[in-house]
Amino acid sequence: MIDQGKKNLLGVWVNALDYDVAVSKIINAARESKPCGVSALAVHGVMTGVLDETHRYRLNQFHLILPDGQPVRWALNLLYKTHLPDRVCGPTTMLLVCEKAAEEGLPIYLYGSKIEVLKTLADNLCQRYPKLKIAGFQPSKFRQVTPEEKAEIIQQIRSSGAAITFVGLGCPRQEVWVYEHMDSLSMPLLAVGAAFDFWAGNLPKAPEFLSQLGLEWLYRLLQEPTRLWKRYVFLNPLYMWLFLLQALKIKKFEPLEATPPSQEMRYG
Template structure:
């Protein structure tokens, strides 16, 4: 399947594509040293854009937004007859990109999270893909960084020789990072969310049968109820309501109805 282009899902633009098209696009951009901002948005990620006009501007200026989460895939299939066979999950896409990067000699860089997570993640990725070159890893500074600190981060990634940078800062900080650093780094910047903890072995993934039914959120809520209850119990019903309004043509969601950021957030 080729990328069918960006489609409007309650005001947020999501690419209608499958894993093969997503990975091919990212790898091609890496070979060509092409700046590219990428994220995989499930319901929560879409809703961060719906509820924040500035963040909606950022998301709608991403080069590639993957339909992570079955409800997002269902929306594309129902609204646009996309016939997507599956969602394009961020953690799975990360592994597929690493597999291709290893085969084609494209070094990767890991940005975000904690040193212990990066160490376990690097170990597990290299064990899974022996030819994979991890050019560098840099933990999050867990704060907004100065302009000088941002230049330092950019220089470290550039000097590493990496061709692809994965960003694990949590949603929506990682999307802000990928948006703000895009033009400073001539490579794909992929926000991957919980992929770091999944692949480091710190967080269990939902059984595939739950994910296929769009119920991965139930598993994750059970694992982290205090952190995730608002995300799922409030945002999921709101997503369904807004999608219903869009599908019945009762409300128009304009992707251009946004506000550009007036200044950088500069998460680090």
Template sequence: MINRGKYPVLGVQISAIDYEYAVDAIVRAAKSRSPLAVSALAVHGVMTGFYDSVHRRRLNGLDLVTPDGQPVRWALNWIHGVKLPDRVYGPTMTLKVLTAAASEGVPVYFYGSKQETLDQLLDNLKRKFPNLKVVGAEPSKFRRLNPEEKQEVIQRIKDSGAAIAFVGLGCPRQEVWAYEYRDELSMPLLAVGAAFDFHAGVLPQAPSWMQNLGLEWLFRLIQEPGRLWKRYLFLNPVYLTFVFLEMLSVSKRAVLMPDGKEPEESYG
């Protein structure tokens, strides 16, 4: 049985949930027009919060932060004994939410990426989900918006009638976006990263066996070595080192506190 809740992995609170729980929470929030900021975090996303205390507070202010990468799921299980059987991968979660949205007539909006990627994405989704109500899509400006532009985006999304917004700006920009727009838009905001590129057919996804073994990073590194080598060859070993240290810390507390009660952790 999954021990649901949020658990810290290197100071970032990760939601111990499965696809069913995530999709149900998103659809319920969409139908009730309730704000819900969601992100799917892999190792790189966790490390952005680990190194930046301001961004860590943003991440911990999101409503759901799913374990997008297998190493994040493993950390939940190793450190906290969560028993999570699978990760909640952003691209897969996207398809599951779109399936529910198409079935229940929930209108959706897409924000981010390039115009040509969005065009291909919408063409593909139209074929896959003929009943899906896409009420708007706009590309990223690839810079921070000024206050006037931000309000224009908010108004466009509101006027579209959307009940769910998918955000594809890349990590960590999309998490910042979801955090900043959450209270302005009464709907689920899903920061799903490379899902736009994958489902548009712009980038190939790793084979299932590599995903299951936590080797998706290697596949992506081979695809984009110039852009991703620092992210994976530096951050991955650092992540594993600090996860190991956190495991030792939890084990030590368990020995020192045999009643099973652990002191509340603070990550500043």
């Protein structure tokens, strides 16, 4: 098991750990009903924090930022000699947490996406893990919610009896949601991005050999070029350039140089 704490990557704190440690920390928080904000960040997720001081503040309040994506793992290994053997990707972490939750009788909740996706996802998860308890699910409203709606969402999740909530709203909306709800929901909240569509069977996952080469982004770009081309064409080269500046100690990236949100966004 590998757990080397948080490392500064371009001003964003990323945990240098493996799947075993990540799952253990999440399940322990679920057992003890403790807040635990979790996100798995690949290059795009890290860059949302680099380019937005307010979002960087949010990310740096999370309990766990998982090194999703080989370029993030490689950066930690090169900068800090962490010797991480693999990335810790969100969709795989979701399955591992569901497997452990099923073993321990910890109910889960699914928040985000569309109702048809959630129904298929819930069915698929229960087929994979017959002992898994799904306390409930509700789709995204695809807009900012009112304070009254936010309170209702919190109450629904609390009253469901869930011990863990998975959030699939897309980056960075899901990280905003987790940040806003971490303290009011005393349980692990996992921002898992495309995992809902992967495990519902709506979106094919990249072949493992491409993921190992750090080319999962290329596979996803070919799947959704209209939606993703700006993300990868602009952010990937910028990430590489900024990483080089940090590695050569030409530029310092200070996690504390971040701006707390002036008001809640209340994504839903």
